Amino acid sequence: MHVRIWGTRGSYPVARAEMLRYGGNTTCIEVRVGDACLILDAGSGLRLLGEALTNGTIPPAADFHLLISHTHWDHILGFPFFAPIYHPHTRLAVYGLQRTRSSLRTTIDNALSVPLLPTGLASISAHIDFHEINHDVSFELGRDVYITTARANHPYRALGYRIESPEGILTFVPDTGPFHTILFDEEFIVWKGSPPVLSAREQTILAQMQQAMIALATNADWLIYDAQFTTSQYIQFPHWGHSTPTQALEIARAAGVHELLLFHHDPHRMDTELAMIEATQQSLAPPGLRVRMAYEGMELRRGTEV
Ligand SMILES: [Zn+2]
Ligand SMILES: [Zn+2]
16 A cells, blocks of 8 residues: 555645645545555645646556545645546546535536636546445445545534555544534534533434544554644634544544554644644654654555655
8 A cells, every 4th residue: 555645734725835844735645555546535735646647757547536525625626626637538436425415526516617617527528427425334446445434523524534455554534523522513513612512412423423433543554634723722613623633642542553644734834833743742652653744745655664
């Protein structure tokens, strides 16, 4: 399993010099496993992946499986700028959460259509299939590559993905809050300064979601996990549905993960702050759990440092 990280930032892309060590592009990961090329999220990093495929910097591929965590802008804005979709030989299978309000195809088509962009899906030459999936499902994607999903705790819901093959296990949870303060669903929570009182039913659902999230990451070689907030930010914005590095570490520890990669960096966070957070979390990690801050350009191979 060979993983390349093309975008690490949350919310929106940034381009300040003081932020480029960890990267300015939003969430996008390429995973080569067996014969398959998987892409996790279509943030602005997807444009760089398309460029590298086109200019031969990385091995070519014509078949892609794009697994979308959710369709917030930072996770899809690279889609229309992914060069391979303008080649008729490209085949792209897009996976995302089934919604009641809009199909996955319609959401992407709307994002690409007038008046937001001129193209729309109709003018894209690649063959694109859309697959609407749910949380807590498993399916095979190519030979010996298995995908499992879990529900992340994020406004309007989101998915976490586990990619498992004989070559390794990667779990990807770019956007999730912790599982104790708020239960997110389809509606945006209006924050009134103190946590809502959770019903017994909501507490049960949250506990089940946390268990499913830990199962999703169990014994993973790498867990790429939302760590957007500092503790003080979390106290101010718990209704945004993001975690702190400490909360990420708790999940990684419970799941027996080998390496935790802190991800979805706050768009205001400077490189110096990210390096300090990384050092703190490394000092807190139990033996056997490696912790690093994900950075744009990072590569991971099972068992070897790249
Ligand atoms: Zn996000
Ligand atoms: Zn989001």
